[in-house]
Amino acid sequence: MTLSIAVEISVNGSKRRSSVEPRTTLVDFLREHLGLTGTHVGCEHGVCGACSILLDGVPVRSCLMYAAQADGCAVTTIEGLSRADGTPGALQDAFCETHALQCGYCTPGMVIAAHALLEETCAPSEAEIRAALSGNLCRCTGYVQIIEAVQLAAARKKEDGIGS
Amino acid sequence: MGSVPDLLGLGAAFRYIGKKRRTKEDPRFVTGRGRYVADVALPGLKHVALLTSPHASALIKRLDTRKAQAMPGVHYVLTGEEFCAATDALAVGVDAPLVKRWSLARGCVRYAGEWVAAVVADSRALAEDAVEAIQIEYAPTDCVIDPEQALLPGAPLVHPEHGSNVLYRRKFVWGPMEEDFGRAQHRLELKLRWARSATVPIETFGVAAQWHPGTGLLDVWASIQMPKFPDQTARALRLPGNAVRVHFDLDVGGSYGVKRGIKHTVLVGYLAKKLGMPVRLIEDRLENMRGGDMHGPDRSFDVQAAFDADGTIRSLKIRALDDVGAYAGRSPLQLGKPVGAIVGPYRIGSVEYEPISVLTHKTAQEAVRGFGQSPTNYAIESAMDAVARYLGMDRIELRRRNLIRREQFPYMIPSGTTYDSGDYHTVLDKALAAADYPRLLQQRDAVRKAGRLAGIGISTCLEPSGGNSAFEPLFNPKNETTTWMDSCLVRVDLSGAITGVMNTSTSGQGHETLVATCIAEVLELDPAGIRVVHADSLTALPSNSPVGSRMAIMLGGAAAGAAKKIKAALMRIGAKNLDCRVEELEYHEGSVRRKSGGRALSWDQLVEIAHRKFHLLPEGVEPGLQAKFVWEVPTGGMLPTPDGRIQMYPCFSFETHIVLAEIDPATGQPRLLRYTCGHDCGTMINPDIVHGMTYGGIAHGIGAALYEKFAFSDNGQLASQTFMDYLMPSAMEVPPVKIVDHCTPSPLTEFGQKGSGEAGYLGAPAAIASAINDALAPLGAAVHELPMTAPAIWQKIQQAKRRSSCVESSPG
Numbered sequence: 001m002t003l004s005i006a007v008e009i010s011v012n013g014s015k016r017r018s019s020v021e022p023r024t025t026l027v028d029f030l031r032e033h034l035g036l037t038g039t040h041v042g043c044e045h046g047v048c049g050a051c052s053i054l055l056d057g058v059p060v061r062s063c064l065m066y067a068a069q070a071d072g073c074a075v076t077t078i079e080g081l082s083r084a085d086g087t088p089g090a091l092q093d094a095f096c097e098t099h100a101l102q103c104g105y106c107t108p109g110m111v112i113a114a115h116a117l118l119e120e121t122c123a124p125s126e127a128e129i130r131a132a133l134s135g136n137l138c139r140c141t142g143y144v145q146i147i148e149a150v151q152l153a154a155a156r157k158k159e160d161g162i163g164s
Numbered sequence: 165m166g167s168v169p170d171l172l173g174l175g176a177a178f179r180y181i182g183k184k185r186r187t188k189e190d191p192r193f194v195t196g197r198g199r200y201v202a203d204v205a206l207p208g209l210k211h212v213a214l215l216t217s218p219h220a221s222a223l224i225k226r227l228d229t230r231k232a233q234a235m236p237g238v239h240y241v242l243t244g245e246e247f248c249a250a251t252d253a254l255a256v257g258v259d260a261p262l263v264k265r266w267s268l269a270r271g272c273v274r275y276a277g278e279w280v281a282a283v284v285a286d287s288r289a290l291a292e293d294a295v296e297a298i299q300i301e302y303a304p305t306d307c308v309i310d311p312e313q314a315l316l317p318g319a320p321l322v323h324p325e326h327g328s329n330v331l332y333r334r335k336f337v338w339g340p341m342e343e344d345f346g347r348a349q350h351r352l353e354l355k356l357r358w359a360r361s362a363t364v365p366i367e368t369f370g371v372a373a374q375w376h377p378g379t380g381l382l383d384v385w386a387s388i389q390m391p392k393f394p395d396q397t398a399r400a401l402r403l404p405g406n407a408v409r410v411h412f413d414l415d416v417g418g419s420y421g422v423k424r425g426i427k428h429t430v431l432v433g434y435l436a437k438k439l440g441m442p443v444r445l446i447e448d449r450l451e452n453m454r455g456g457d458m459h460g461p462d463r464s465f466d467v468q469a470a471f472d473a474d475g476t477i478r479s480l481k482i483r484a485l486d487d488v489g490a491y492a493g494r495s496p497l498q499l500g501k502p503v504g505a506i507v508g509p510y511r512i513g514s515v516e517y518e519p520i521s522v523l524t525h526k527t528a529q530e531a532v533r534g535f536g537q538s539p540t541n542y543a544i545e546s547a548m549d550a551v552a553r554y555l556g557m558d559r560i561e562l563r564r565r566n567l568i569r570r571e572q573f574p575y576m577i578p579s580g581t582t583y584d585s586g587d588y589h590t591v592l593d594k595a596l597a598a599a600d601y602p603r604l605l606q607q608r609d610a611v612r613k614a615g616r617l618a619g620i621g622i623s624t625c626l627e628p629s630g631g632n633s634a635f636e637p638l639f640n641p642k643n644e645t646t647t648w649m650d651s652c653l654v655r656v657d658l659s660g661a662i663t664g665v666m667n668t669s670t671s672g673q674g675h676e677t678l679v680a681t682c683i684a685e686v687l688e689l690d691p692a693g694i695r696v697v698h699a700d701s702l703t704a705l706p707s708n709s710p711v712g713s714r715m716a717i718m719l720g721g722a723a724a725g726a727a728k729k730i731k732a733a734l735m736r737i738g739a740k741n742l743d744c745r746v747e748e749l750e751y752h753e754g755s756v757r758r759k760s761g762g763r764a765l766s767w768d769q770l771v772e773i774a775h776r777k778f779h780l781l782p783e784g785v786e787p788g789l790q791a792k793f794v795w796e797v798p799t800g801g802m803l804p805t806p807d808g809r810i811q812m813y814p815c816f817s818f819e820t821h822i823v824l825a826e827i828d829p830a831t832g833q834p835r836l837l838r839y840t841c842g843h844d845c846g847t848m849i850n851p852d853i854v855h856g857m858t859y860g861g862i863a864h865g866i867g868a869a870l871y872e873k874f875a876f877s878d879n880g881q882l883a884s885q886t887f888m889d890y891l892m893p894s895a896m897e898v899p900p901v902k903i904v905d906h907c908t909p910s911p912l913t914e915f916g917q918k919g920s921g922e923a924g925y926l927g928a929p930a931a932i933a934s935a936i937n938d939a940l941a942p943l944g945a946a947v948h949e950l951p952m953t954a955p956a957i958w959q960k961i962q963q964a965k966r967r968s969s970c971v972e973s974s975p976g
Contacts (some may be wrong), residue, residue, distance in 0.1 A: 023289060037203040038196015040417070042366040043449045047887035050366050051353050076198035092194035095188055099852035102860065103672030104193025105367045107415030111194060130895040137887070139365055139418050141856055142863030142924070143895040 006069040009105035012080030027051045029067035038044045038078035040107050049136030059116040078108035091153045100149035102140035110135050114150045180684045187677040200414040202369035202385045212445035213291035217273035217283040218523040218853040220880020221307035227297040237290035242282045246272030250328030252400050253394045257334045257494040257638045262325040269433035274490035277454025282561025302915035307525035307880045311487035315523045322523040332496045332521040336808045338578035348470035357949040358539035360462035361872035364577040368452040369425040373436040385478025389419035389671050391708040396699035400430040412698040416671035421531040422458035439875020453885040460532030462487040463779035465543040473635045475562045479493040481516040488529040495529035496521035498536030500635025504581040504812025505626045508544040510566040525880045534922045541625040547932035580809025587908045595842025598904040599822040617827040621935025624820045624929035626809030629814035629919020631712015632797040638804045646801050652706035652722035656789040660771045664696040669705035679723040686727035688753040713919030734770050740782040754942040798912035815910045815918040817845040821931035827939050836899040844906040848915035863898045
């Protein structure tokens with residue numbers, strides 16, 4: 001009775017083929033089918049941003065998409081922003097440095113949103129950072145140390161750019 | 165000034181405590197490698213979906229599950245009839261044994277969203293499909309939604325067997341209240357309303373359970389923050405306590421009090437055992453908002469203040485009516501905790517306090533950050549502002565005159581609680597300086613001159629910390645709880661590596677960092693090398709979980725206590741092997757040496773002796789190297805006096821908030837322009853963690869003050885049940901916040917630390933309300949109801965305009 005749809009999605013750089021029910025959301029596909037549990041489910045109606053991923057480089061809510069809609073697309077999850085050995089990447093390290101998290105549940109979505117901003121703007125203003133994070137809710141931090149993390153990551157990126 | 169007890173021989177200088185250090189937890193979270201309940205993979209896991217009530221109050225006339233039971237992938241459909249017969253009712257926090265609560269309704273429903281039946285299927289989607297196939301008929305009955313109406317004779321009874329909608333009511337009088345009111349030169353009265361809101365963690369509650377018939381053991385993984393959780397789960401399931409194993413090593417995606425899914429866990433535990441399959445229930449957001457039973461205090465206050473012309477507050481009368489919804493776990497006790505700080509940080513000689521806990525046909529209330537203290541702080545601070553306004557006195561000056569002075573500590577308040585230490589005037593002065601208060605006034609007045617509305621808010625509030633649950637015996641004479649211990653086990657293995665074992669779960673407070681830092685401080689070894697793990701409930705030492713702003717005090721103290729035992733054992737090993745008395749030795753960064761110089765034993769040598777060389781161990785020193793420390797909350801052990809005086813919580817952190825707010829006069833939309841918080845929680849173990857919790861508490865307080873409300877319609881439908889209607893502050897609503905630290909150590913704790921888990925939240929709503937009302941004051945308007953939403957403020961502005969135009973147009 002259940003239909004299934006074949007999908008091929010590039011996830012964190014590797015091609016993943018699978019067959020999914022039409023009603024399988026992209027976040028459930030990532031978590032349940034691929035075991036990529038770093039992407040979290042918060043509200044399932046597109047407000048909290050915990051499930052944010054990059055779809056062809058753009059941050060989107062993976063709870064508002066079906067897996068079938070991502071067929072042929074490139075998805076980057078939080079796992080894809082770490083270094084190859086699984087340790088924190090530069091932006092993630094900045095989150096650790098400023099203690100930009102507590103329970104960690106919104107953190108993957110926050111990192112995705114901040115990553116997308118820093119890809120677009122190398123020296124974002126505080127207002128730009130706030131706007132970029134405004135689609136991601138955090139109940140632990142009051143956002144202060146998250147904004148500091150993004151500022152730190154931007155500054156470090158700039159230093160590295162000058163140094164290289 | 166208080167001083168740190170020099171138990172460690174370290175003086176005031178700490179090696180690791182109070183220093184900027186990265187946390188142990190953050191790296192796994194930033195890489196998406198936390199392990200939350202929804203990440204627990206159990207082979208053959210089955211999923212629960214729930215049928216919930218659309219009515220606030222109704223009889224269940226017919227419930228037919230046959231069609232649902234026959235759906236593909238469905239394993240079972242459970243109803244209240246079976247469940248309530250097979251399990252025991254959940255615990256009630258006050259003496260109201262007939263207010264019974266189970267996970268599923270039986271016979272009738274008492275709020276919209278209450279669980280009626282549970283489907284277990286191969287996937288959540290299939291379980292939801294089957295829920296839709298359950299056939300049910302209700303006969304709606306009268307409901308009562310307003311708590312004042314619930315008190316009236318003839319009101320529909322939520323639990324008719326209980327005989328009343330009142331769960332708890334008592335009038336306490338502490339000190340010469342009648343005389344003080346009689347003698348005071350002035351009095352005023354104020355009515356206030358604190359709306360039902362909650363911490364609403366981004367992770368909903370979830371639980372997975374697996375029954376092992378071979379061993380008779382139920383494994384539980386739950387996103388839990390709840391005292392006595394394993395015990396209550398076992399009792400309800402009619403199992404011995406040692407048949408339930410709760411895995412505390414699970415990461416919890418935020419809680420701040422509310423993650424108390426006992427009804428979820430008993431349901432899932434029952435299903436897992438009955439079906440012999442691993443079962444999980446992860447709330448979706450709608451289930452969480454309507455039936456997750458995580459709404460916070462819903463309280464109206466009548467406050468009377470008696471005061472003199474010089475601003476001295478002599479006495480307070482506070483009536484607090486709290487709507488706990490349809491069932492009661494520990495929620496009525498949220499009226500009890502404020503007893504321990506009922507006069508705030510002020511020298512007020514007497515108090516009358518009348519807490520009333522009332523049942524209505526709404527979602528059940530649960531513990532929320534501060535356990536009822538933040539609403540009470542809002543009431544006390546609103547009264548302070550009202551007195552200042554009445555007398556035409558500056559609000560800061562009024563507070564300065566009434567704040568307890570630092571030389572008066574330890575200070576006992578009329579309700580019998582002694583505040584440990586504080587320096588409120590200094591913290592206030594530091595915050596005013598950091599806020600550049602004269603400039604803040606200029607900024608406010610400039611906005612006003614430009615024709616807009618602006619106001620400054622101020623609050624000076626307490627955070628009682630080191631939760632001891634003393635409200636249990638206070639509110640329930642049958643309950644004689646006088647200990648609320650916590651513990652830690654420290655092990656040094658043969659390789660010399662240190663492991664700290666904690667005994668509860670963590671929901672973002674950084675306990676692993678806390679334990680490692682405290683052990684490191686005592687043993688003078690780098691915390692980076694110390695691992696901290698969470699025991700499960702069968703291997704755990706006693707713990708009462710991270711509630712009541714207690715873990716820095718209790719877990720930090722337990723970790724230090726265990727580490728000191730390790731250190732003492734090393735010293736004794738050193739004495740035997742260096743042929744001297746312990747007094748002739750000194751401990752230094754893991755090694756033991758003679759004070760006079762010469763021979764020493766390194767950490768590795770000491771560990772080697774402890775683990776392998778019994779012949780070198782002094783008599784009475786256990787082989788291996790491990791120590792446990794279980795301790796009672798400082799000041800604990802006291803039952804209340806007959807007139808209801810008690811030591812509620814041992815330590816008192818202080819915070820002052822100074823806020824500049826602007827209101828758009830055309831829309832009523834408030835905006836916070838500047839925010840300063842002066843904070844004193846004694847010694848900070850990890851400043852980044854303390855600051856983070858304070859920022860987060862302020863954001864939560866901004867939500868409670870301006871945006872967040874579980875609004876119900878007259879017929880009991882929850883109107884704000886999604887994140888489109890229940891509005892939480894984003895990065896756009898939370899302004900830059902400046903925190904100013906001050907340290908008045910507690911004389912009662914290991915390092916002088918106090919609690920900070922509720923910091924920010926306990927003073928922010930009061931200060932923001934103060935700012936909004938200062939902005940409205942030139943219009944002669946005020947809002948005394950939270951949240952102060954844009955429409956609520958706009959209405960007050962319109963009313964004020966109409967009043968002034970009437971005055972202008974009236975003849976003469």
